Amino acid sequence: MLNPHALTRHLSPLLFLLLASFLFGCSQETDTPSSVERASKPQHEGPPLRVLTLSQLNGEDFLPRRGLPESAERELVRGYAEQAGRAVEWVGVDSVEAIFASLEQGKGDMAAANLTITPARLQRVSFSAPVTFVREVIVGRKGDALASVRELAGRTVVVNQGSSFEETLERTRKERFQEPFRIEAVAGTDLEALLDRVAEGEGELTVLDSNSAEALLPAWPDLEIVLALPNVQPIGWAVPQGQHDFVTSLSRYLSEHQLLGARDEDHREDLAGIKKRGVLRVATRNNAANYFLLRGELMGFEYELVKRFAERHDLRVAMVVPPSHEELLDWVRQGRADLAAASLTITEEREQGGLRFSRPYRYVSEVLVTRDDESGVSALEDLAGRNIVARRNSSYWETLSDLQQAHGFRLETAPETLETEQIIANVASADYDLTVADSHIVDIEQTYRDDIRAAFTLSESRPHGWLMRADNPQLLEAVNAFHQEKYRGLFYNMTRTKYFGNTKRIHEHVTQRVDRGDAALSPYDELVRKHAARYGMDWRLILSQMYQESRFDAQAVSWMGAEGLMQVLPRTGKELGFDNLRDPEQGIHAGIKYMDWLTRRFEPELEMAERMWFTLAAYNAGIGHVRDARRLADKQGWDRNRWFGNVERAMLLLAEPTYHRQATHGYVRGQEPVNYVRHIRDRYEAYARLTGGRE
Numbered sequence: 001m002l003n004p005h006a007l008t009r010h011l012s013p014l015l016f017l018l019l020a021s022f023l024f025g026c027s028q029e030t031d032t033p034s035s036v037e038r039a040s041k042p043q044h045e046g047p048p049l050r051v052l053t054l055s056q057l058n059g060e061d062f063l064p065r066r067g068l069p070e071s072a073e074r075e076l077v078r079g080y081a082e083q084a085g086r087a088v089e090w091v092g093v094d095s096v097e098a099i100f101a102s103l104e105q106g107k108g109d110m111a112a113a114n115l116t117i118t119p120a121r122l123q124r125v126s127f128s129a130p131v132t133f134v135r136e137v138i139v140g141r142k143g144d145a146l147a148s149v150r151e152l153a154g155r156t157v158v159v160n161q162g163s164s165f166e167e168t169l170e171r172t173r174k175e176r177f178q179e180p181f182r183i184e185a186v187a188g189t190d191l192e193a194l195l196d197r198v199a200e201g202e203g204e205l206t207v208l209d210s211n212s213a214e215a216l217l218p219a220w221p222d223l224e225i226v227l228a229l230p231n232v233q234p235i236g237w238a239v240p241q242g243q244h245d246f247v248t249s250l251s252r253y254l255s256e257h258q259l260l261g262a263r264d265e266d267h268r269e270d271l272a273g274i275k276k277r278g279v280l281r282v283a284t285r286n287n288a289a290n291y292f293l294l295r296g297e298l299m300g301f302e303y304e305l306v307k308r309f310a311e312r313h314d315l316r317v318a319m320v321v322p323p324s325h326e327e328l329l330d331w332v333r334q335g336r337a338d339l340a341a342a343s344l345t346i347t348e349e350r351e352q353g354g355l356r357f358s359r360p361y362r363y364v365s366e367v368l369v370t371r372d373d374e375s376g377v378s379a380l381e382d383l384a385g386r387n388i389v390a391r392r393n394s395s396y397w398e399t400l401s402d403l404q405q406a407h408g409f410r411l412e413t414a415p416e417t418l419e420t421e422q423i424i425a426n427v428a429s430a431d432y433d434l435t436v437a438d439s440h441i442v443d444i445e446q447t448y449r450d451d452i453r454a455a456f457t458l459s460e461s462r463p464h465g466w467l468m469r470a471d472n473p474q475l476l477e478a479v480n481a482f483h484q485e486k487y488r489g490l491f492y493n494m495t496r497t498k499y500f501g502n503t504k505r506i507h508e509h510v511t512q513r514v515d516r517g518d519a520a521l522s523p524y525d526e527l528v529r530k531h532a533a534r535y536g537m538d539w540r541l542i543l544s545q546m547y548q549e550s551r552f553d554a555q556a557v558s559w560m561g562a563e564g565l566m567q568v569l570p571r572t573g574k575e576l577g578f579d580n581l582r583d584p585e586q587g588i589h590a591g592i593k594y595m596d597w598l599t600r601r602f603e604p605e606l607e608m609a610e611r612m613w614f615t616l617a618a619y620n621a622g623i624g625h626v627r628d629a630r631r632l633a634d635k636q637g638w639d640r641n642r643w644f645g646n647v648e649r650a651m652l653l654l655a656e657p658t659y660h661r662q663a664t665h666g667y668v669r670g671q672e673p674v675n676y677v678r679h680i681r682d683r684y685e686a687y688a689r690l691t692g693g694r695e
Contacts, residue, residue, distance in 0.1 A: 048089040049081045052099045052108035052238075055092035055575060073112045073131060075316055077237075080253045092575040097162040100124050103240050110250070111238040114209070116164035118233075126241050129251035130234035134209040136168055138227040139217070140198060144205075146227040152181040158194055158203035161185040165207040168229065192627055192664065195220050209233070218662040219631060266335035271313070271474035274338055280315045282306045283328050283337035286660065286667040287419045288444050289499070290342050291319055293665050294560065294622065301499040302341040305361070306466075308491060309482045323661070324416040326393045329355060332467055338475065340467040343438065345395035356470040360463030361483040361492075364438040366399055367454040369424055377434070377455045384408035387433040389423055391416055396436040399459055409434075417657045419667075421445060425655065428452050443500045448671060498559050521687055522552050524565065524584055531589045535596040540691060542592060544683040545616065548676060549591075554584045566591020598623060606641055613643035613677050617651070621673040624665035628654060632663070648674045 053074065074090075081088045091108050093099055099111045103125050116134075117127045138146065138157070146152065149172060159165040166185050173180045184203065186194070191212060197203040199220050208216065213225055237254075239247050267277065274280055284290045284302055291300035303319065310317045322331045328344070331337045333353055344350065345364075346357045368388075370377050377383070380403065389412045390396040400411050412432075414423050420441050426432040428451040437445075442454050466483075468476050486492045521543055522528070528546070532539040549567040550556040562569050564587030573581045576597075578590040598615045601623055606614070618626045626647070633650035634640040640647060651670040653659045660667045 046084060046086040049077075049084070049086045050089045050091055050107070050109045051077050052091050052093055052102050052111040053113045054096070054099070055094055073114065073237075076131070076254075077110075077112050079314075080250065083253065084249070090571075090574075095162070096160075096164075099238065103238060106240070109239070110246075114235055115238050116209075116233045117236045118164050118167050120167050121164070121238070124241070125238045126243060126247050127234075127236035127238055128247055129254045130236050131254060132211075132235050133232050134211050134235060135232055136165060136207055136229045137210050137213050137225045138205050138229065139195065139208055139213060139223055140205045140226040142222055142224050144226050145224075149227065149229065151227075152205075154181060155204050156182040156184055157205045157207060158184045158186060158197055159207050160189055160191075160194070161187040164233070168231075168233075169207065172229070191216060192624075195223060196631070199223055209235075216664050219628060219664040221662065267338070268335040268469065268471070270472040271478055274475065275313065275315065278315060279318045280306070280310045280313075280339075281318045281320055281337045283320050283322055283331045283340040284342045285325065285328070285419065286321050286657075287421060288667070288669055289421075289441055291321070292667050293624070294668075299560065301495060302343065304495050305486075305492075306339075306341050308486070309479065312482065313478065325391060326416045329353075329467065332469060335469075338468070338472075339479070343440070343464055344467055345438075346463045346465045347395055347398065349398070350467065351470075354470050355467055356476055357465035357467055358476060358479045359483050360465055361487055362440070362464040362496075363461040364440050364464065365457045365461055366396060366436050366459040367439055367442055367457050369427055369435050369437050369442060369452055370455045371428060371430065372451050372453050374453070374455070379456060380407050380458075383434075386410070387412050389414050389426070389432040389435050391418065391420075391423075394420075395462065400436060403458070417661075419657055422656050424452055440500045448669060521690070522546070524552065524588060527584060527588050528592075531592045535592055537592060537595065538684075540687040541612065541680070541684045542588075542595070544680045544687055545595075545619070546588070546591070547683060548680050554587060555582050563587070564590070566594075568594060595619060610641060610643055613681070614647070616677045616680055617643065617648075617673040620676040621651075621668055622665065625651070625654065625663075625668040625673070628660075628663040628665050628668075629670075632659060643677065648677065 051074075078088055091102070093102055096113065096115070099108075099113055099115070100121065102108050103111060111125075115121070115127075117130065121127070138152070140146075152172075157169055159169065162185075166183060169181075169183050173183070191208060194203070194206045195216060198206050199222055205226070207229075210228070217223055217225070237250055239250065267273065267281075269276075282302075284300075286292060289300065290302040291298070293299070298319075303317075307317050320331065320337050322328050325342075328340045328342055329350060332340050333355060343362075344357075346360060351357060368377065368383075377386075384407060387410045388400055390400055391414045393416055397411070400409075403409075404411050414432075414435075420435075420437050421444070423432060423435045424437060424441075424445050427435050428449065436458060439454070439457075442452075445452060446454075466479055468479065470476075521540070524546070525539070525543070528542050529539045532542050546552060546565050550565050552565065554565050556565070556567065557563050558567055560569070563573070564581035565584060566581075566587055568576075568578075568581050568587065568590045570581065572594060573579065573586075573590045576590050576593050578586045581587045581590055595615055598618045599611055601618070602611050602614055614626055614630075617629075629647050629651040630640040632653060633647045636650060636653075638646040638649060648670075651668070651674055653670065654663055654668045655670045657667075
């Protein structure tokens with residue numbers, strides 16, 4: 001994040017005056033309610049706050065690894081609405097242009113969509129004080145660095161039609177060039193598709209915000225920032241013109257929350273300083289226990305705990321992901337994070353160098369993990385001559401080192417970048433012999449796979465804690481109070497059950513009999529036929545998917561809140577126009593409509609069958625992970641347009657840190673969408689054989 005006080009010299013006069021009036025005019029207001037007053041204020045006493053944003057149907061948010069995601073805007077809006085005693089009504093639209101048109105037509109009260117404040121947009125709407133600042137950067141192929149904007153002469157820059165980037169380029173070309181460069185404005189194309197075009201040579205250059213470039217470019221190793229455009233651009237919330245009091249209220253709220261503090265600088269302040277910045281930076285690991293992205297939702301046991309802690313102190317959470325487990329501690333020690341929450345076992349060694357653990361918030365046992373067909377290992381005496389793999393900086397290594405000499409096994413080092421779950425996967429594939437893992441991680445793994453088992457326990461219960469700097473006593477005290485209150489309480493138990501409660505999810509075997517003859521395949525055949533025909537889909541494929549999602553249970557609710565026969569998230573259902581997903585008619589229609597929406601996100605030249613497999617994978621894991629897998633498949637020399645045997649192989653690789661660290665959407669448990677698509681295909685083929693020519 002760039003420091004605004006050092007950046008105002010880069011702003012145009014118009015934007016400087018706008019910024020100054022926001023920052024310094026609003027800061028003199030004194031009637032902002034305190035946190036205590038807000039907490040006691042009745043909620044939702046005013047009309048709903050209609051907030052326009054880009055549609056979240058496809059879960060396009062990238063996985064944040066170095067700070068606040070774009071979705072943090074939505075959290076900020078919720079905070080403002082709570083302060084104002086209003087509920088938030090999200091209104092999803094398909095494009096930035098639709099946002100401004102909707103504001104002009106009175107279809108929304110405000111817009112929060114990472115909108116750049118530009119002179120042209122100020123002719124149509126008003127803006128709040130800046131939420132943040134970004135640079136606009138030119139992205140091209142590696143080795144194509146530009147010394148200045150004048151070297152754009154004769155080049156072609158591809159941008160989204162109607163975007164702020166197009167406006168910036170038009171202004172730059174008009175003001176600075178006698179020999180202009182070419183702007184190719186493309187309608188309805190997302191940032192990832194633009195980067196694909198440049199990577200594939202279909203476009204020379206494109207433009208991104210600096211924060212988006214930081215998050216996206218690791219997935220395109222052949223691309224880099226070749227030029228930073230000179231002006232710093234403010235991002236703000238848009239409001240219909242003439243709403244001066246509303247703009248002032250929004251700006252005051254943003255100023256109070258200190259959004260303009262630098263993100264990437266080292267900070268070592270205690271809790272009082274963190275509150276001034278307004279952001280709690282939490283170092284963690286991108287895996288299934290701590291922090292991950294699923295269907296556009298940020299999730300994870302550690303993520304949910306730190307988010308609840310931050311909310312208590314009126315803070316937002318910025319998750320940061322160091323490159324390796326070893327660097328988790330270094331980032332806290334150096335001030336690049338305020339605390340580490342990453343399933344860390346409390347040990348004396350980790351408290352060296354000025355670090356301090358919180359009180360425990362979870363207890364786990366360390367267990368030996370073997371292949372499921374391994375029958376000769378049930379006690380320490382069976383380990384002689386075996387190889388056990390672990391990371392050297394893990395607590396497992398300490399446990400194994402104490403046992404090695406007495407029990408005659410060999411201890412092998414795993415890379416610090418490798419997650420425990422990937423080490424387990426390597427045991428399952430026989431690439432590694434044995435390993436050790438915390439019991440809660442094994443619980444997660446056994447929910448999804450049946451090729452490993454916990455042979456026996458190596459240790460008594462051991463505590464997990466959050467790690468902070470020892471010279472931050474206020475933060476340590478606050479965290480300890482939070483853990484003391486929440487441990488084994490309702491919120492803690494519900495969150496723990498959500499992620500670790502089912503030690504074994506029993507999947508129905510895909511080859512089970514389908515022998516209904518001429519009888520209905522499900523209680524919902526006619527409803528599925530009706531809605532599938534409306535969208536041109538095979539009703540038997542939808543039935544196969546419905547069985548996989550809910551086992552034909554209209555009242556089913558998943559661990560992440562998806563509802564009904566097609567397990568649609570309520571947020572998605574609302575954007576699609578459905579408010580009762582447990583009603584069979586609405587639930588079926590919502591799922592099929594969402595399938596249709598996803599289908600149209602893929603290029604038209606894809607074969608129809610392949611399009612359906614990709615759509616099913618996107619329905620399960622999110623379209624962002626499917627796009628990551630297609631790009632990875634291409635790099636591996638596999639066919640990016642074929643699911644089976646090609647993109648599904650790349651999807652499996654995205655569980656490995658070597659690959660998911662460079663993926664836009666980060667870690668995904670690839671086995672889940674791979675199994676999902678295969679199970680649905682197999683059941684669909686069985687239904688098709690059973691029904692014969694009956695449509």
